[in-house]
Amino acid sequence: MSAAESDYSVYRRVVTQFMNGEEQLPSLPTITLDIRRALVNPNTSVLGLTRVISKDPALSALLMKHASSIAFRTTQAPKTLEQVIRLLGMLEVDRVTLVHSLKSLFTLHGVAHRNLFISVWGRMTQQASISAVLARPLGFPSADHALLASLLSDVGELAILSAFKDASQVPSPEVYARLCREYGKSLGIIVLKKWAVDECYIDVVRNAGDWTFTEGRGVCLIDLVNLGRYHALRDEDVHGRLPLLGELAAHRKLVPPLDAQDATGALALVASQQEAIQRMTSSLR
Structure with a gap:
C-alpha cells in the first residue's frame, strides 16, 4: 500500500466510525426542531409560531428580509x-428555517477546516x-x-467535515473530495433521515x-437540482468528465x-x- 493510500485509509476509517455512531451525527439546533414541531402540528396558530420563531433574532431578521424581497x-x-x-406561509417558513440552520450547523476547527467548508458551501450555494x-x-x-432541495442534496459533504474533530485531523482537499465521492450520498441520507425531513429531499440525495x-x-x-448542479460544476470540469448538456435527461424535458x-x-x-x-x-x- 502506498503512503497516499495508507493516509486515505486513516481518513476513511474516521468517516466510517462517524457514520456508525449516530449520536455523533450533526443535529439540527433546538430552535429549528421547535419550529419544525410547531409547523407539523395542525393546532399551531400563526401567533404561536410567531412566538417560537421570535426566540431566534437572526432567523426573524432573515424571514423579514426574505418576505420583503422582490x-x-x-x-x-x-x-x-x-x-x-x-x-410566506408555513411551507416557505419551514424551508427558510432549514437553510438558515444549515449555514451555521457545523463546527469548524482551524483554517484548513474552514477553507474546506467555504469551498463546498460556495459550490452548494451556487448550484442551489x-x-x-x-x-x-x-x-x-x-x-x-x-x-x-439543492442545498440538502450535498449535506453529506458538509457532514463529512463533522467527522474530523480537531485541526490535526483535517484531510487535504484532494482526500476530502475522494471521501465525498465515496461517502457523501450515504451519509447525507443518514443525516436527513435523522432530521426527519420530507422523503422527497432524501430521494433528491439519492x-x-x-x-x-x-x-x-x-x-x-430532481431536474432542477441536476440542472443547477451541472452548471455549477462546469467551471471545475477541467478534464471534460461532464456529459454534454443535451445528454441530460433534465434538459431533454x-x-x-x-x-x-x-x-x-x-x-x-x-x-x-x-x-x-x-x-x-x-x-x-
Missing part, C-alpha cells in the same frame, strides 16, 4: 413577524441559486423548494448527479425556446439570469 413584494411590505409568516432561479421560468411552483435520471413528464425537483444553449454549451437561460443567480448566491453566503 419575489414576495406586495403593495405594502410586512412590518411584523406575524405578517411575514402569514405572507441556479436551481432556484430556473424554477419559475421552467414552470416549477416554488423557487425555495428547489433551493432547499439521484443528484445522475444525469440520466428523471421522473414524470414535466420539470420536477425542456421545450423551445427554454432548451436553447449558448455558445459555450450551457443553458442560455442560465446565462441570461446571471445577475439574479449572483444576487441569490451572495445572500446565502
Whole structure:
C-alpha cells in the first residue's frame, strides 16, 4: 500500500466510525426542531409560531428580509413577524428555517477546516441559486423548494467535515473530495433521515448527479437540482468528465425556446439570469 493510500485509509476509517455512531451525527439546533414541531402540528396558530420563531433574532431578521424581497413584494411590505409568516406561509417558513440552520450547523476547527467548508458551501450555494432561479421560468411552483432541495442534496459533504474533530485531523482537499465521492450520498441520507425531513429531499440525495435520471413528464425537483448542479460544476470540469448538456435527461424535458444553449454549451437561460443567480448566491453566503 502506498503512503497516499495508507493516509486515505486513516481518513476513511474516521468517516466510517462517524457514520456508525449516530449520536455523533450533526443535529439540527433546538430552535429549528421547535419550529419544525410547531409547523407539523395542525393546532399551531400563526401567533404561536410567531412566538417560537421570535426566540431566534437572526432567523426573524432573515424571514423579514426574505418576505420583503422582490419575489414576495406586495403593495405594502410586512412590518411584523406575524405578517411575514402569514405572507410566506408555513411551507416557505419551514424551508427558510432549514437553510438558515444549515449555514451555521457545523463546527469548524482551524483554517484548513474552514477553507474546506467555504469551498463546498460556495459550490452548494451556487448550484442551489441556479436551481432556484430556473424554477419559475421552467414552470416549477416554488423557487425555495428547489433551493432547499439543492442545498440538502450535498449535506453529506458538509457532514463529512463533522467527522474530523480537531485541526490535526483535517484531510487535504484532494482526500476530502475522494471521501465525498465515496461517502457523501450515504451519509447525507443518514443525516436527513435523522432530521426527519420530507422523503422527497432524501430521494433528491439519492439521484443528484445522475444525469440520466428523471421522473414524470414535466420539470420536477430532481431536474432542477441536476440542472443547477451541472452548471455549477462546469467551471471545475477541467478534464471534460461532464456529459454534454443535451445528454441530460433534465434538459431533454425542456421545450423551445427554454432548451436553447449558448455558445459555450450551457443553458442560455442560465446565462441570461446571471445577475439574479449572483444576487441569490451572495445572500446565502
